[in-house]
Amino acid sequence: MTDETVDQLGGALGDLHRLLRRAATQRVGRTALPDAQVEVLRLVQRWPGIGVREAAERLGTAPNTISTLVGELTAAGLLHRERDPADRRTVRLELTDAARERMAAYGRHRCDLLGAALAGLDDPDRAALLAAAPALRRLADRMAGHG
Template identity: 60%
Template sequence: MEDEATAVAALGTGLAEVQRVLRRSMSRRLGRPPLPDAQVEVLRLVERRPGISVKEAAERLCTAANTVSTLVGDLVAAGLLDRERDPDNRRLVRLRLTPAAQDRIAAVTAERRDLLLRALDRLDEPARREIIQAAPHLRRLADLLVEQEPGHQLRSAERDGAGGAG
């Protein structure tokens, strides 16, 4: 059991280190400083859920609405997000990526992929294959970690129509 706990701790450290190195390398290669993690989270969420409201984004990110509103304001000022009034409820504002944000996300995604491919090419074939085969499991692990966040079950019930006034 202790060996497994040690291996799991090493996994967490390794994943954090890979993310840190990728972020630093991409920043250098793309010639611009990376966006703050919180802004990236908002952009990725809007990418997955175009038209999401600030309130919905705050719920999904487990963050206060005023914090998300500030992040959105910064991203709008940077030309990365558009705010549009909901045609059915003029009090609601819907968020969408701008073409500049889509281009930036595409460039970062391509650069990350290329950096990983170059590093993977330097591994022996069995190690390379194991890492690539682990990718879907890492995605599922991330989903399970999100499910463990406080308030996740309440948000899931609200999305499914089982809770809240909607």
């Protein structure tokens, strides 16, 4: 492993993310949400009922930043805030049906686009990329502090 190969991996992952996001958003026919809002939605999707403070910790940002994003997403009808019955000072976050539908549609388009691109590769490249998926997930989790 060299700095150059690590840099190539990072660059390829960044390019792939950007290209998939742009193409899938165009297919859905909606204006893309800011990355920070998408991060909050994806976090709430993975951790339904997460609180603002924990969301901030997991995303490595200030609680007031998350509160602002939650306010924007709530106003857009994508997040629902509910008081924790055990601690009324704590707010629990849940996706709305509209958010679930939007994320599912985006996910379907992203999967279709990625599947078509993978189908265009030769068998060894496709197999190598698919085999790397679990390791990439572990890498992402480790970098996020969850692994």
